[in-house]
Amino acid sequence: EVQLVQSGAEVKKPGESLKISCKGSGYSFTSYWIGWVRQMPGQGLEWVAIIYPDDSDTRYSPSFQGQVTISADKSISTAYLQWGSLKASDTAMYYCARGLGVTAPRHFDYWGQGTLVTVSS
């Protein structure tokens, strides 16, 4: 059974750093993309970034480029999303999702349960 299990909710202060995780199981972790999608409270879905763990091919949405860093450790089938300096506007639910496609990411067929990030002073 394919599963993506994300790390727990986080409460941080503005300016702090953060790294959230997404562990894949039940499939070949290096054969699929892993992406991150943001959902702000009561809002829609926004693609943040995506990585192909086999070769670490990484793509970012222009809206998030320079604001976050995506990475993956294929030895433990885990992808990460990290911030160097959080802002209140980073408050949102972050989902990881498995992306299909070989040379480029396509749609997302399995999703994690979400990690709620709250940034407040």
Added chain:
Amino acid sequence: EIVLTQSPGTLSLSPGERATLSCRASQSVSGSYLAWYQQKPGQAPRLLIYGASSGATGIPDRFSGSGSGTDFTLAISRLEPEDFAVYFCQQYGSSPLTFGGGTKVEIK
């Protein structure tokens, strides 16, 4: 960047009725690379349709997708109680990947 506009914003229907949701792209979506997702409150999105018209694994056949170019449609033939949710379209024909703003299907 391709902007996806979904309409209507909210659709009020009764169980058993047919739902038709629209997703319009600001430019042609290459290869009809368009997907639809369903999201219920407090849950992660679920893939329904990919490639504009292919059903994802385990999705009931009352869900169907159609369209090409800039105009795409998700249809739900007969609404079941569990179908009342928010639906998002997503294009993956060009980078960056983008989502539409969503259509909420609510019980009338």
